Amino acid sequence: MSQQLxxxxxxxxxxxxxxxxxxxxxxPISPSSxxxxxxxxxxxxxxxxxxxxxxxxxxxxAVLGASLGGRRAMTxxxxxxxxxxQEHLGYASLxxxxxxxxxxxxxxxxxxxxxxxxxxxxxxARWGSHGDRATIALAPGSVQEVYSLTIEAFRLAETxxxxxxxxxxxxxxxxxxxxxxxxxxxxxxxxxxSPRTAFSPTFLPYAPDxxxxxxxxxxxxxxxxxxxGLMHDExxxxxxxxxxxxxxxxxxxxxxxxxxxxxPPERYxxxxxxxxxxxxxxxxxxxxxxxxxxRREGIRAGLLRTRLLWPLPAAALTEVSRSAELVVVAEMxxxxxxxxxxxxxxxxxxxxxxxxxxxxxxxAEELAGHVRRLTREGVAVS
Amino acid sequence: MSWRLDVRCAGSGGQGLALAAVVLAEAGLAAGCQVALxxxxxxxxxxxxxxxxxxxxxxxxxxxxxxVPSILLALHDKAWRKFATSLPAVSASLESGSTTAVVDxxxxxxxxGTPGVLAxxxxxxxxxxxxxxxxxxxxxxxxxxxxxxxxxxxxxxxAVAKRSPSAFSQLNVVAFRRGWSMMDDLLPAAVPxxx
Numbered sequence: 001m002s003q004q005l006x007x008x009x010x011x012x013x014x015x016x017x018x019x020x021x022x023x024x025x026x027x028p029i030s031p032s033s034x035x036x037x038x039x040x041x042x043x044x045x046x047x048x049x050x051x052x053x054x055x056x057x058x059x060x061x062a063v064l065g066a067s068l069g070g071r072r073a074m075t076x077x078x079x080x081x082x083x084x085x086q087e088h089l090g091y092a093s094l095x096x097x098x099x100x101x102x103x104x105x106x107x108x109x110x111x112x113x114x115x116x117x118x119x120x121x122x123x124x125a126r127w128g129s130h131g132d133r134a135t136i137a138l139a140p141g142s143v144q145e146v147y148s149l150t151i152e153a154f155r156l157a158e159t160x161x162x163x164x165x166x167x168x169x170x171x172x173x174x175x176x177x178x179x180x181x182x183x184x185x186x187x188x189x190x191x192x193x194s195p196r197t198a199f200s201p202t203f204l205p206y207a208p209d210x211x212x213x214x215x216x217x218x219x220x221x222x223x224x225x226x227x228x229g230l231m232h233d234e235x236x237x238x239x240x241x242x243x244x245x246x247x248x249x250x251x252x253x254x255x256x257x258x259x260x261x262x263x264p265p266e267r268y269x270x271x272x273x274x275x276x277x278x279x280x281x282x283x284x285x286x287x288x289x290x291x292x293x294x295r296r297e298g299i300r301a302g303l304l305r306t307r308l309l310w311p312l313p314a315a316a317l318t319e320v321s322r323s324a325e326l327v328v329v330a331e332m333x334x335x336x337x338x339x340x341x342x343x344x345x346x347x348x349x350x351x352x353x354x355x356x357x358x359x360x361x362x363x364a365e366e367l368a369g370h371v372r373r374l375t376r377e378g379v380a381v382s
Numbered sequence: 383m384s385w386r387l388d389v390r391c392a393g394s395g396g397q398g399l400a401l402a403a404v405v406l407a408e409a410g411l412a413a414g415c416q417v418a419l420x421x422x423x424x425x426x427x428x429x430x431x432x433x434x435x436x437x438x439x440x441x442x443x444x445x446x447x448x449x450v451p452s453i454l455l456a457l458h459d460k461a462w463r464k465f466a467t468s469l470p471a472v473s474a475s476l477e478s479g480s481t482t483a484v485v486d487x488x489x490x491x492x493x494x495g496t497p498g499v500l501a502x503x504x505x506x507x508x509x510x511x512x513x514x515x516x517x518x519x520x521x522x523x524x525x526x527x528x529x530x531x532x533x534x535x536x537x538x539x540x541a542v543a544k545r546s547p548s549a550f551s552q553l554n555v556v557a558f559r560r561g562w563s564m565m566d567d568l569l570p571a572a573v574p575x576x577x
Contacts (some may be wrong), residue, residue: 003409003411005404005407005408005417005419030423115423115425116423116424133532170423171420174420174421174423175402175418175419175420175446176407176417176418176419177416177417177418177419177446178411178416179416179445222471282446285444285445285446285447286447287446288444288445289445291432292444305491363447363449364447364449365449366446376556
């Protein structure tokens with residue numbers, strides 16, 4: 001199949017359409033607006049729905065309603081809008097409502113830096129909503145991967161009945177690359193987890209299947225049930241039973257584990273690496289070039305490029321960070337994912353993150369220079 | 383041996399430099415190459431000194447960022463002043479680690495005969511010969527396509543036609559051909575290979 005020259009944000013919209021998205025509600029915001037722009041053109045002619053809402057709180061509410069009605073539903077935003085969506089994202093996690101949220105990240109608090117690349121929302125994706133909410137967040141590193149991971153986001157959302165966030169930066173969002181817009185297979189699309197029995201007075205909408213995913217029916221299919229943001233039992237009604245509450249919280253976290261195997265990291269020149277770079281998004285691209293530069297100088301460098309931020313790919317991170325002498329997490333923020341790696345690394349590993357939060361991409365030369373300085377100081381043996 | 387060309391198209395927002403870069407990337411893709419195009423997204427894209435960078439390679443483009451561009455096209459003086467300062471060396475031929483600068487003769491203040499700088503009358507040709515100043519970007523695309531020496535004119539011309547707004551398609555193709563042919567007198571028969 002031939003490749004098309006398209007932007008990251010367009011690849012996202014194309015991926016959503018290929019994944020069967022039939023409902024978008026959102027509020028345009030840089031640097032994500034092209035997603036809404038394209039879906040506003042493409043959804044209505046297909047008999048699908050595009051709504052520009054009054055704000056991001058309402059957008060997320062509309063997405064949840066559409067999803068409960070059986071639609072594959074999504075929104076797209078940036079940091080400030082993602083903040084407004086957190087309340088409803090918590091509701092979606094607890095009520096097990098599938099949905100996809102694209103966050104083309106900004107840097108800085110409040111409206112921050114709208115038109116420059118940053119990776120400011122990594123921890124917001126994890127902890128932006130209260131109460132030990134577990135979640136999934138993906139991090140594509142190319143325009144092709146924006147397409148494929150948007151499709152994967154819908155599969156994970158539908159099969160695990162959970163919100164899935166896709167986080168990328170302005171450069172990935174606006175970069176144009178050749179993309180093969182391959183139609184997903186039925187397995188790649190996945191099917192929404194739903195009830196296996198007809199409605200009866202003893203029907204339990206929140207009884208989990210063998211994978212720990214509630215089998216909630218879509219509205220209008222002849223089932224009578226209750227949806228709430230309160231801790232609930234398998235009937236879907238509020239409960240304060242200590243054991244049931246603890247069990248539900250544990251199940252909501254455990255059911256997301258398949259995402260770790262589904263979206264494995266990419267390993268580049270790691271086999272004999274004493275210096276391990278860890279990066280995601282656009283930074284993983286420049287980090288790969290930095291690895292090549294360092295290798296030519298005789299420094300045994302490698303790269304772990306993660307495509308999954310949450311749940312944390314802890315096994316892979318533990319393995320590479322404990323086998324290395326020097327670990328450098330490179331990210332365009334003040335140090336977010338670096339904290340998680342620090343938690344997992346062994347006592348003998350030196351950790352020296354390379355952080356840049358001014359609104360420009362970490363260059364290969366900056367990263368290579370950082371590693372060079374540390375090796376000269378004897379931190380890592382090349 | 384794999385090769386990579388980095389072309390930086392710089393000018394003032396609105397001159398069509400982003401379209402010029404898209405055309406070059408589209409030509410690269412049509413020729414079976416890997417391409418990555420990044421561009422200024424801020425307010426510069428609407429009137430400041432803006433740029434669009436295209437990387438074209440026969441190999442995977444790990445790093446889409448353009449360090450030292452192989453070719454710097456500048457159609458405006460403020461863009462030239464912004465981006466020329468970071469060049470380690472300019473060279474009239476495409477050599478590794480140096481940049482061939484291609485500037486508009488009338489819009490960029492460069493002393494005549496400056497080594498490594500091709501000062502060409504893109505806007506003058508568009509305005510006086512083609513009666514449309516707005517197609518200066520496509521005259522420049524013709525010159526750049528020829529200078530790059532990687533693709534035949536028909537591949538780049540198809541990209542011009544594919545990416546032009548329909549009302550400008552024919553005029554853009556004419557402008558492209560004019561730019562391509564203006565390099566005949568300036569380049570040696572065999573164009574040096576890219577890095």
